[in-house]
Amino acid sequence: MNQQFAVIGNPIEQSRSPELHQTFAQKTGIHLNYVKRLAAPDAFKTSVEAFFAQGGRGMNVTVPFKEEAFALCDVLTERAKIAKAVNTLWRENDQLYGDNTDGQGLVAAMTALGWPLKNSQILIIGAGGATRGVIYPLAQAGARKIVIANRTLSRAEQLVQDLQQAVPQTTLQAMALNELSGNFDLVINATSASLTGEALVLPESLSFHYAYEMAYGKASSFLDQAKARGVKYADGYGMLVGQAIESFSIWHGVKPELQDFLD
Numbered sequence: 706m707n708q709q710f711a712v713i714g715n716p717i718e719q720s721r722s723p724e725l726h727q728t729f730a731q732k733t734g735i736h737l738n739y740v741k742r743l744a745a746p747d748a749f750k751t752s753v754e755a756f757f758a759q760g761g762r763g764m765n766v767t768v769p770f771k772e773e774a775f776a777l778c779d780v781l782t783e784r785a786k787i788a789k790a791v792n793t794l795w796r797e798n799d800q801l802y803g804d805n806t807d808g809q810g811l812v813a814a815m816t817a818l819g820w821p822l823k824n825s826q827i828l829i830i831g832a833g834g835a836t837r838g839v840i841y842p843l844a845q846a847g848a849r850k851i852v853i854a855n856r857t858l859s860r861a862e863q864l865v866q867d868l869q870q871a872v873p874q875t876t877l878q879a880m881a882l883n884e885l886s887g888n889f890d891l892v893i894n895a896t897s898a899s900l901t902g903e904a905l906v907l908p909e910s911l912s913f914h915y916a917y918e919m920a921y922g923k924a925s926s927f928l929d930q931a932k933a934r935g936v937k938y939a940d941g942y943g944m945l946v947g948q949a950i951e952s953f954s955i956w957h958g959v960k961p962e963l964q965d966f967l968d
């Protein structure tokens with residue numbers, strides 16, 4: 706029987722993970738089954754346990770269960786500990802392992818685009834789970850300074866306080882969204898504004914050369930403004946493929962080339 710994999714979430718219909726993993730499998734000559742698994746809000750733990758009890762090899766975790774997955778794991782990678790969220794599960798020696806590949810997916814996507822991260826000054830808009838998940842990988846990729854701008858300033862300040870110790874080579878700084886200004890190499894939209902169709906206004910006092918929207922397949926006022934300014938920009942598709950490649954490589958020990966899936 707083929708190895709069994711699944712992505713668990715609620716809702717789950719929209720997930721692109723099965724097709725991505727099947728495509729990687731075809732390309733690398735691996736045989737697997739990868740299905741979508743819908744869990745009721747209070748049934749995440751039982752669903753994960755049932756999947757692995759039935760011989761499942763690995764799972765991806767999506768909204769709203771990434772924090773619950775983090776809490777469920779016996780063993781966590783460093784980046785999952787810092788993210789406080791897990792998107793990749795597997796079992797080893799009767800223990801549940803968890804990693805978070807989202808941040809590395811973002812770094813891989815921007816690297817594939819040729820965007821320079823070393824010594825960069827980065828502005829991240831938003832201070833939720835999406836931002837928490839990418840700080841450490843961006844710091845590891847060489848970011849010199851990361852400013853976190855949020856509508857609710859206290860959340861950005863809390864994130865800086867929580868994470869500064871984990872990234873001693875990178876200066877973290879909090880900023881209120883209504884005071885956005887400064888010169889940055891790169892701006893990342895990690896808010897859920899595009900998901901809910903809300904506008905995000907980038908003032909003239911803010912300048913940047915590259916703009917990355919973490920959302921994918923949605924109208925984005927953030928990207929519209931980046932296009933109008935003539936800077937380089939990308940939506941979250943590369944990050945989506947990048948995190949899937951990282952998960953695939955954990956489970957199978959083979960890493961498909963991101964560039965092959967970006968056109």
Ligand code: ATR
Pocket residue numbers: 830831832833834835836855856857860882895896897898903904905
């Ligand atoms: P996620 O886990 O996807 O990051 P989250 O924890 O709900 O989701 O965080 C959503 C982020 O988007 C927050 O930073 C939120 O700002 P607040 O902390 O002030 O709520 C931000 N956000 C959502 N809608 C926004 C909007 N219309 N304008 C600006 N920021 C917005």
